[in-house]
Amino acid sequence: MLIMSCTTVMAQTFTDHVRKDGNGKATVTITQSADVEKLVNSRPALTEKQKIAEQQAEAARAAKEAKENKEREKAREAISNRPQHSGGTHASTSTNNDADDNDMNIPTVDMRKKMIRNGYKVTGYRVQAFAGRNSKADRIKAESVGNAIKMKYPDQPVYVHFYSPRWICRVGNYRTYGEAAKMLKLVKGMGYSAATIVKGQITVKGGQ
Numbered sequence: 001m002l003i004m005s006c007t008t009v010m011a012q013t014f015t016d017h018v019r020k021d022g023n024g025k026a027t028v029t030i031t032q033s034a035d036v037e038k039l040v041n042s043r044p045a046l047t048e049k050q051k052i053a054e055q056q057a058e059a060a061r062a063a064k065e066a067k068e069n070k071e072r073e074k075a076r077e078a079i080s081n082r083p084q085h086s087g088g089t090h091a092s093t094s095t096n097n098d099a100d101d102n103d104m105n106i107p108t109v110d111m112r113k114k115m116i117r118n119g120y121k122v123t124g125y126r127v128q129a130f131a132g133r134n135s136k137a138d139r140i141k142a143e144s145v146g147n148a149i150k151m152k153y154p155d156q157p158v159y160v161h162f163y164s165p166r167w168i169c170r171v172g173n174y175r176t177y178g179e180a181a182k183m184l185k186l187v188k189g190m191g192y193s194a195a196t197i198v199k200g201q202i203t204v205k206g207g208q
Helices: 014-019 034-041 048-080 137-152 175-187
Strands: 094-096 107-109 122-133 158-163 167-173 198-202
Touching: 014 198, 122 137, 122 175, 137 158, 137 167, 167 175, 175 198
Parallel strands: none
Antiparallel strands: 094 107, 107 158, 122 167, 122 198, 158 167
């Protein structure tokens, strides 16, 4: 009886390995049917535990892929739903270079949203209807005062602006103190007893 030690070689079947010629070694000839060849060289059948393990691994891979796809979809939706910022503003603004202790040298908002065409700067007066502090409540108050005056006197320009540390509401562009005094009386008549007249740069139409 010839006993041979066989070593499994990658990409070779058991019978191929046995049939391989070698220097100084005997040659083995194997003759068998195709069915026997298949039976000898086939991989061992998977055990029940191995089948379950493979199924679990496949299920885990599928779950991981589904989770990654869901996260990518959420990321795309978040990007597509991101609000687009408009380059516009909600109120027209202008810059006044007023000179009353720099009190009027601040950006202003014309509550009428109406620009003075061909306007230019001169020294004049405005009625200050409200002066608060740097708070949300005072900003709301300044805008409320401005809206009330605008509704009462739509022909008068109303300015609401912030000059650190306070919110301010002013009315008009008056060349003389007397004109400002008339408007001051009307504003106080609306209940704004703290209203006053301030001097500084105003905007007037060309030819005035």
